[in-house]
Each structure stands twice: as C-alpha cells, then as structure tokens.
Amino acid sequence: MADHNTPSPQPDLHRNRLPSLFEVLSRRTLAPVDLFYFYIYMRDQQRSVDYLDFWLDVAQHMSMCRHYVRELRRSVMIGTPDGDKSASKRSSAMLEGLGDLNHGGPSIYPSDKEKNQDAQMSAYLRQEAQHAANTGHSPAGSTGSNNMRQTSSNDRPRPSFMSSPHVLTTSDSNSPEHTVARADIRASAEKILYTYLLPGAEREIQLPHAITHEITAGIEEQGRDDPELFDAAKDYVFQAMERDAFPGFLRAKALGNLVPPSVLMRLVIGLLSMFAAFWVAFILVFLDYGRRTRLWLILPFTIGVYALCSQQYSLDPILALLGFSEYTFMNFNRIREPFVRKLLNKRAIMVLGVTIFIDACLVVLFVFVPGKRL
Template structure:
C-alpha cells in the first residue's frame, strides 16, 4: 500500500496575499487556489503549457521519491524484491535518505538544506542505479505506466486538459505526494521522456520557450547519458517558476484577490452600462423637455443606477453584489465560493468602496435630472 503524505493545510490565519509557491503547493483556498491559477493561465495568460510543465516535473519528483521510499522500505524490512536488491553501498545510501516525506516538490530556492541534501542523494542514487546497468524492466500490472499504456494510440491531436483541474474547484482541496500505485524504474524513465518529448524538444506538441543551453543540457542528459533523476529538470523548473512569478502571478492576484470577474463578464457589464446610461440620458432629456412632473422623472433611478453600477463593476473588475455574498467568477457565469479569509476581506472592502462610488454618482445624476426645471418645447 502506498504511503500517503497529505499536502500542507491552507493557512487560515494568513494576513497577506499568498505567494506563487503556496498556490502551486495547494496551501491556498479559492479564488487564489491552484485550480483558479490553472484556469487563469489557460484562459487569460494563454501559457498553460508552462504550468503543465512545472506540474509534470513536480509529479516526476514525486514518482522518484515514491520509488526510492519503496526501495528503502524493502531494504529496511530485509526482504527486497528480486530486481530491487541493492549493493551494500546502495542500501547504506537508501537508509541515509530518511523518509523523504516532503509535502511538495518546489523550486530549489525554497527548499531547505535537509531537503536539498536528500534530493541530491536521491538523484545520485538514481544515476548510480542507471550507470550500473539496472534492469529497467517492464512495468508490473499495478504500476503507473501500465495504467497509461495505449493512451498515446487513443488520444487525438487536440490538447487535452489536465483532468484534475477540469472538474471542480472543490476537488483539489487535498492531494498526495505519492501516487496510489507501485512505481517501477521504467515509470521514472517514461516520465522523464514524456516531459522531454512533450515540452522541450524543438517542434514538440506543447513546446515551451526556454534558454537553449537549458533545453540542450536536458536533452543530452536524458537521450545520451540515460539520466532520469529529478536534478535533470532543476534549471528548467526554476526558470519556469520565476517566469510565472514575474509575468503571470501579479495579474492573477489582481484579477482574483482584488476582483471577482473574468474579462467576458467585465465586457458584458461595460456594454450593459453604456446602453443603460444612454437610455437614461435619452429618457431624462425627453422628460425634461416635455415638462413631465418630478414624480415621473424619479423613475430615472432605475436606468441610472443600473448603468453606473455596471460601469463601476467594469472599472473595478469587481461586482459588489457577488463580493458581498462571497462568490468569485472563475469562468464566464461559473462561480466558486471565496474561502481565502484575507481575500474575502479585501473583496468586501473594495465592494464597499465600489458601492459608495455607485451611490454617489447615481444619486448625483438622479438629483440633477429630477430637480432641474422642466420646459416644454
């Protein structure tokens, strides 16, 4: 039975906006969770391949840790399986690694010294295993790659979204660092090759743009040196993380932590607001120049309020009513509950400000057109 290492629980007392690492390690709640960031990278940033690459590399690290933990357990109990039997030196390395229960696989700049040492030893062990001609056998029926066999023949050329991100924002509340299957040595090799052929080779289906020296070193390491240890991808993973942190994450926070609308909804409110304001001014001038009574002109409150409300919502990227009831839009007309406490506080403050602005502008327009003297032309 595979060891289950749950992801760290979200910090409910965080009195600040989350970092990208906290989002990627699933320590945040909607609307600044990993699901929302994935949707943002897919729909707004149009660069979801970079996020998929980072997640696949993190999963590759998890596979390696799980594989080494299985070997270590077999050594500790003294009953290693036939093709997992190791030399005394390898056994000593496995025992020195510890449990390796890191909750997430993050960029190297956020890794503690202990985790760095363990990951370096793990990579060295995997390289030594490859150099010694370790039998990379066919995967057993319960292994990862056996569950994925034949997938390549059945998939179409259309890009398929990650299933775990396309169902519901509530399905990503917890996750495990360990897969629920036995991991064979061939699975690690297949995982490394899949990342290389999917994202890094020139002309790959989902090629991402990285510095040439990084992609060249990874390609040579995997194809010529036969490496598949996690350190192969360290430079690329850190580069992609820093690129997302610099180019995409600030916009994500602006949209999700300071607003609750997606661009199509904002555009819809802009159009509705302009139409309502046009109708309000048109009717107001008609009522004034036909000298209608003030109690009739009071009905201008409806188009003016709707128009100003929609225009303010467009300007702020935030619908005050949705904010007050605790909802945030992640795709057009699809909503999730705002569960991150600090974000909920920010949205309520901005919603209150937007409501005051709406009230002041709408009231000014209504007073002007209701109390101005009428004159029949």
C-alpha cells in the same frame, strides 16, 4: 518510516497577507487564489498554461521518484527479496540515509536538509540507471516500457480537462496509489522531454538553449531520469511565472472577482443603460413631466452606473459581499481565503459607495432640473 497517506500541505487560514506563488503551487491556499484558479487564469487570460503544466509535470515526476525511492528504501530496510536484488551494500547505505522524502516544491525553496536528500536521491537514481546500462538489464522494479504499470499521475485527469474548482485540491502528489516501477520514472522523464522541450514538440515551451540541451543530452545520451536533471528548467519556469503572470493573477483574483468576458458584458450593459437613461431623462425634461415621474430614472441610471463601476474595478460588489468569485464566464465559487475575503469586502463597499454617489448625483440632477416643454 514514511507514511504514504500523508496529506497535502494544509492551507494557512491565519495568513494576513496575499499568498506567494510557491504557496499557490503547493496547494496551501484557498479559492480564489488557489491552484485551480491560477490554472484557469494561465489558460484563459495569460495564454501560457503550458509553462504551468510543465512545472506540475516536473513536480509530479519528483513525487514519483520519491515514492519509488521510499518503497525501495523500505524493502531494503525490512530485507525483502526486492531490496536484496535492487542494490549493493553501498546503495543500501545510500537509501537508508535518505530519510522520509516527504517535502515538495521548487528546488529554490527547500531547506538545506531537503536539498541534501533530493541530491542523494538523484545520485542514487543516476547510479542505478548507470548500473542498469552497464549490465544491460532494466533497473530494479522495472516492468519494461511495453508493460508499464500505471501510476496515479496517469489515473488523474489533467487540470485542463477539469470543470470543478474542487478537483485540484483533493489530490496528494506525494501519495501515488500504486507501486511505481523504475520504467515509469524513465517514461515520465521522456514524456516531459518530448512534450515540452524538443523543438517542434506538441506543447513546446521557450527555455534557454543551454537548459534544453542539458536535459536532452542527459535523457537521450546519458540515460538519466533523475529529478535533479530538471531543476534548472523548473526554477526558470517558476521565476518566469512569478515575474510575468502571478502579479496579474493576484490583481485579478484578490482585487476583483470577474473574468474578462463578464467585465466586457458589464461594459456593454452599462453603456446601453446609460444611453437609455439619458435619452429618457431628456425626453421627460423637455416634455415637462413631473418630478414623481422622473424619479423612475433611478432604475436605468442605477443599472448603468453599477455595471460601469463593476467594469472599471473588475469587481461585482454584491457578489463580493455575498462571498463569490467568478472563475469562468458565469461560473462562480465561494471565496474561502480569509485575507482575500476581507480585502474584497472592503473594495466592494468602496465600489458600492462610488456607485451610490454617482447614481444619486445623476438622479437628483434630472429630477430637480426645471422642465420646459418644447
């Protein structure tokens, strides 16, 4: 029997490579390449967070369906009245053959066994919905659309309202806290349709017309709410994110540790510092100040070169060596992904080397150049 307290997949701390998008969405990675950072990136830099929200909502719908079927299967196996009332012998046999249904992820990734389980689960939900439509009664476990029991998906805040990088890593999409009613599944499917897919929807995403039409017809005309209905859309969105957004996310978070506003701020600081450094340097040279006095030029030159190198590489080397990465402007979180930590440390040392070399060249040039009073 499935354990409803099964934890989410654990991060792979021995991964000696950058993670895949599937691993990020499955919460198998750590900061700064985890789901929280990816959500912030999609929201603030890619400006396409609706696609990620759609994927997460469809994944939540799949988890809700699995939880509902697991509960129904358990009630059938132990012979409760709910189990007797909910299905025929054929349905009971189908439920018993489903297994634990504890896997997750987009439909292009599961094993053949998991695909078969998901297909059987969707077939069962379609059969149940069709039976309810023929008899004119709500499916088993339904409390009605006006008296729906809340699931944990509605209890938890959406990531768009989160301010802490730790919130997304604590949820368990396979373990809703409350019993899922059949009407909850229907409401979840309709919410996805009305929020993302219908023309003029609040957060409409662009999908091929054939996919949108199939989902719309399935929900509104055929009464479907099984997760298989969303497979094509979910896979299309996954591949679009993997192709268009994820490479940029890895470049930003695995090769750098700054967000665009911080990069711009360092550019401004660097240019101002370099302007001040050159201005003071020429004044000291043409007023024939001594070399000891001109050594103070190391301060503005160091600030300017450091800021411009940080801007050029989108990497603050000191913060990286201290183990911090920025997720929003001036908000930092520790780097916990081992491979990314090593990668950023190497780049930080390289950036520091470039900074020290350029800084030393400029300081030596203006300290040892002969002075001449004009």
